[in-house]
Amino acid sequence: MHKMKKCYLGIDVGSVSTNIVAMDEEDMVLESLYLRTQGNPIQVLKQGFIILKERLADTVEVVGVGVTGSGRQLAATLLGADIVKNEITAHGIAALHFVPDVQTIIEIGGQDSKLILLRNQIIYDFAMNTVCAAGTGSFLDRQAERIGIPIEEFGALALQSTTPVRIAGRCAVFAESDMIHKQQLGHHREDIIGGLCEALARNFLSNLGKGKELKSPILFQGGVAANVGIKQAFEKLLGCDIIIPPHAAVMGAVGACLLAKEAVRKTNCTHFTGFDAAVSDYTVKSFECSHCPNICEVVEFHRDSALVARWGDKCGRFSSTKIKTSPTEDELAQ
């Protein structure tokens, strides 16, 4: 029997997409999956692992798992992650891997956008959008759907624009009504899309980049990096080239992978539940705790009818039950 190749898995459970990456010990990407979360992270993770099992289970041995993204807690419980990290750190680590002298990262995902500044190969400053989803992937998705063109072609259409119209991009709701208004005035579809791309890039820079020094090399990653229209708009506004790294759409997962490798190097063992994670049956129940007026929505996570984790409570009454190593109050009093 041939020797199994050691590999690490990185999973990024985002609002719009769930990305899974498998890397070997030489940091080569063996497999990468970009799946739509569609509001059902458990189902999509199971689906992803069915595909991975088929492609990889016979040839590789998973020695470490890292998770990131807004669904990181859920994914960590489901898969037995060795490290759970926030998206900002994960994206920074991944960018440094491909372009070691990177100084600026523009990351636009499904629900949020981030600006990460690096100096001397460490994250130095960051900003994340706060209130509005304008300029993020889900908004572009919605506009593409409304105009009736596939999101994959959206960016290319923007490049055909000769005179992009000016769209009010500060707020998603206003941007949409402004787009409809321009459409009713008879502007070309290409020009409206081109104008939207520019509005979003402008909004990003004034919102997140205010007062910050955006030095080159600048990387553009996250799902929206696939949109050439937005890339061009950024280049126009910043007056310099923008690099789209390989695997730009799954950079968070790549970062999680690299972080998993680092984490496992210290502990030398993995908590990975195995590719069969996909086969188990997962159910999530939630209830409202009525113990105090906070009325927290507590989530109970079951694997094959066994309770594995609980979260969502403010006071820790439920979520802390998993910490059994901490002494009780009586023990402390003694």
Add this chain to the structure above:
Amino acid sequence: MKITFPHMGNLYIALKAVFEDLQVEVVTPPPCSKKTLALGTQYAPELMCVPFKLTVGNYIESIEKGADTLFMWGGCDVCRIGFYNTLQKDILKDLGYDIEMICVESLNTPQKIRKFFKQLCEVANTTHSFALIALFIKGIQLVFRLDELEELMIHARPREIHAGSVDILQASFEKEIRTTHGYKETYSLIDTYKKKIQKIEINPTKEVLQIGIVGEIYTVVEPFINFELVKKLGNMGVDVHRSVTTGKFVREQLDFLPFMHSNKKNVHRAAHPYIEMDIGGHCRHTVGDTVLFGEKGFDGVVHLLPFTCMPEIVAQSILPTVEKDKNIPILKLVLDEMTGEAGYVTRLEAFVDLLWKRREYAQDEKMLSRN
């Protein structure tokens, strides 16, 4: 008369004890919760700052529990707090509540303190102002002891050997303090818990990050609105230093008294190159303390402010300059009823990661230059 007061961190413990010793019936508002915030948001003006909303919520919840007299601090400060009581009286009146409002102005001159005692005499229905002075001092003592207890917890949390030890004790303290009555019992319970915290097994040599928290006092000391920032950072292995606490605030108000000392002059001196005068709220402190944290070699600073807080918006525009001058990273967090916890935690985690990396880098640099 049944008296109540708004929440602000653990100030309720001292207020409750003092009023109980005045033989006044006290209604402690339920801890701030989503319901408190929902009530406050419903009845407060939309763009009002979040401390106002929560205090309105506190009042309504207390009135529902039978309170008929509200105790509030305010007066002619240079931020909205001075106007809180007037507006709140109107809002509660419009809601049909028949209540009495006692408003205490700031205590930074002997005249104002005299007026305060006159008000206390009315509350306690007494003319023995000497007894009141003694009680007033006891109240201040409690505020200071509570600060000390919190400092002990903050110090122990990142260094504890068994994860969760401090949090368990804190929860049981908060539970027990509800049953104490008056100054004596409260004081002794605080003392008991101080000893308990000191007995927690810690690793005193553990490497921890040093983060200073600056900003508007309510968002710094009220755990409900800052999503238990102090606890969260502590459990991430951070030693937290709060620039404003109730105790420090009281000290600064009363530091014209010969036996009271505060750090106010130092803070003002540190802020001087950036801002020379008081513009209200804690702006000058936010700037000055950030400078001091930077000079002490802290790893980073978290700046907390309620959405639409005027003095902190001014500080916010000054801080990037301080960040550059003192080479200290600053994370700004704006809080109100719209703030989502997930994004908040992501930022905190990323900030802590960033600070660790910076420290490692600085240490490597030092090693290199030495060789």
